[in-house]
Amino acid sequence: MDKNKTLKRLFSYIKKYKMHVVFSIITAILGNVLVIIGPYIVGKGIDKIVGKGQVDFNAVLKIIIVVAALYVTSAVFQWGLQVLTSIIANRTIEDIRSDAFEKLTRMPLKFYDDNAHGEIMTRLTNDLEFVSEGLYQGITQFVSGIVAIVGSLIFMAVLSPAITMVVVLMTPVCFKIASFITKSSNRLFKEQSKTIGELNGYIEEIIGNQKIVKAFGYEERSQEKFNEINQRLYKCGRWAQFYSSLVNPSTRLVNNITYILLGITGGLSAIAGRLTIGNISSFLTYSTQFSQPINNITSVATQLQAAIASAERVFKILDKEEEMPESEDLITLSSTNGKVSFNNVSFSYSKERPLIKNFNLKVESGSRIAIVGPTGAGKTTLVNLLMRFYEVDNGKIFVDDIDIKTVTKDSVRKSFGMVLQDTWLFSGTIRDNISYGKPEATEEEIIAAAKAANAHSFIKRLHRGYDTLITEGGGNLSQGQKQLLTIARVMLALPSMLILDEATSSVDTRTEANIQKAFDKMMKGRTSFIIAHRLSTIKEADLILVLNNGQIVEQGNHEELLQRKGFYSKLYYSQYEGQ
Structure with a gap:
C-alpha cells in the first residue's frame, strides 16, 4: 500500500472528529500566537532599560505583567491542544x-x-x-x-x-x-x-x-x-x-x-x-x-x-477478502429432523491438491454415523463443509432435503452441536461457559444440562460451584472436566444434529467412559456424526464410513466391516498390534 x-x-x-480538529487548530493558533507576541513585547521592555540613564520601572512592570498574562493564557491553550489531540x-x-x-x-x-x-x-x-x-x-x-x-x-x-x-x-x-x-x-x-x-x-x-x-x-x-x-x-x-x-x-x-x-x-x-x-x-x-x-x-x-x-x-x-455477505432472500432453517445428504460434492483447500471428489452420502434422521480413516483422509473436512465453514467447489449438501446454500449460515450452524477434541473455554464462571450458546438460559436449565452431561457432581465439589471462575483456556480444570463442560454447553442448546470430532482422544479410559455415557444421552434421537481414531468407541454406530483420500472406500456397521477384512479391518486391528 x-x-x-x-x-x-x-x-x-x-x-x-472534525469539531475536535477545528478546536485543536484554534487552540494551537491562539496558544502559539500569544507565545509569538511575547518576544516582541520583551524586546520593547529591553529597549526601555538599555541605553537610558534612568529606567522607567512602571513601564517595565506593565510589560512584565502583560508578558506573564500572555504566557499563562498560552499555557492554558496549549493544555487544551494536548487534551483535544489525545x-x-x-x-x-x-x-x-x-x-x-x-x-x-x-x-x-x-x-x-x-x-x-x-x-x-x-x-x-x-x-x-x-x-x-x-x-x-x-x-x-x-x-x-x-x-x-x-x-x-x-x-x-x-x-x-x-x-x-x-x-x-x-x-x-x-x-x-x-x-x-x-x-x-x-x-x-x-x-x-x-x-x-x-x-x-x-x-x-x-x-x-x-x-x-x-x-x-x-x-x-x-x-x-x-x-x-x-x-x-x-x-x-x-x-x-x-x-x-x-x-x-x-x-x-x-x-x-x-x-x-x-x-x-x-x-x-x-x-x-x-x-x-x-x-x-x-x-x-x-x-x-x-x-x-x-x-x-x-x-x-x-x-x-x-x-x-x-x-x-x-x-x-x-482490505482482505471477507466472506461474501449473505443474500437477504435466504430462508432460516428452524426445526430440523436431521436428514443429511451429500450429492456429488467436490472440494479442495488449494486448486493444485484436490481432496474430495464426487462425494455422495445419505444419512437418515436419528442415525449415528461414524467417520474413520487415516490422517488427512478428509474426515474433519466433511464437518467443515457441513457447517459451511468452507464452501463446496461443486455439488450440494442437503439438510431435510433443503440445500444449505439456500439458508442462512447462522441457522445451519445452530442446527448442529459440536464437541471437539480441543476444548474451548473462556475466562469466566462455569455458569457463563455452559450458557455460552444460550445466554438467556435459566439456572434450572443450566443445572439440568450439567446433570445430563455428568458434570454436575464435580461442579458442586468446586469451591464456588457454578460461580467458580475458570482461568483462560480452563487451566484450573482437568481435560475430562473441560470436556464435560463443553458437552453440557451442547446439551443446553439441544440441537437436532451433533458433531463429535475426536472428542475423547485426549482423556483416559475411565474419563472416556463417563464422557461416553454423556454422549449416549446427548445422541439419543439425534443425527450424530462421530469422528474417532479410537475405533473401539464407535462399535454402536449405525453406519461407519471409512474414508481415504477424500473418498468412501468402505461403509457398513462394525461387524460387517470386520468380516470383509478390508481397509477398516486393518485400521481396527492395527490399534492392537504389539499389545
Missing part, C-alpha cells in the same frame, strides 16, 4: 480497532489457517499503539509547528526583512536533510513492524504449546529460533533508529549555524543603527521559535514512520 494512500485512509477516520488520536484508534475486529469476525476460516494468530493480535495491539502515538505526536507538533513557523517569520520580517532572508535561505537545507534521511529509514521501519509481528506470533505459539515444548525437549531450539528472529528485529530496529536519529542533530547543526549568522548580521545592523538591542533580542528569540518546530517535527519522524508502517499493516487486514 502506498504511503500517501495510508495517510489518506488515516485522515478519513480523523474526519469523523481525544482525536484515541478515538481514531478505537474506530480502527473496532473496524479491524469486526472485520476479523467476517473473515473465512482460511484466513486464520493461513495467518499466525500472534501476528494478527500484534496488528490489533502493538501496531495500533504505534499509530496512536504517531497521531498524537504528529498532530500536536505539526499544528503547533506550522503556526509557530508562520508567526515567527512574520514578526522577523517586520523587524528586519534583510536578516529574515538568512533564515529563509537556510530553512530548505533542514528540510532537505530530514527528507533524505526519512526516505532511507522508511523501508527499515516497515521491516521492523513486520518482524515484530513475526516475533509475537512465535512467542504466542511457544507459550500456548509449552507442554509440547517441554515434552519434546524443544526449549533450546525454541530459544535459538527466538534469538534468530529477535536478532533480525534488533538489526532492522537499530538501523531504523540510527537513520532517524540523524535527523534531529543534523537539523540542529544547520539551525545553530543560522543562529550564528543571525548574531553576526544582527550585531552589524545594531552598529549601523538599523536595529535596537531589544530588536536583536526579539529577533534571536524568533529565530529559535522558528527553528524549534522544525526540530520538533523532524524529531518525531521516527514515530511517524513507525505509525505509517503500522497503519499499513492494519489496513491490509481491512
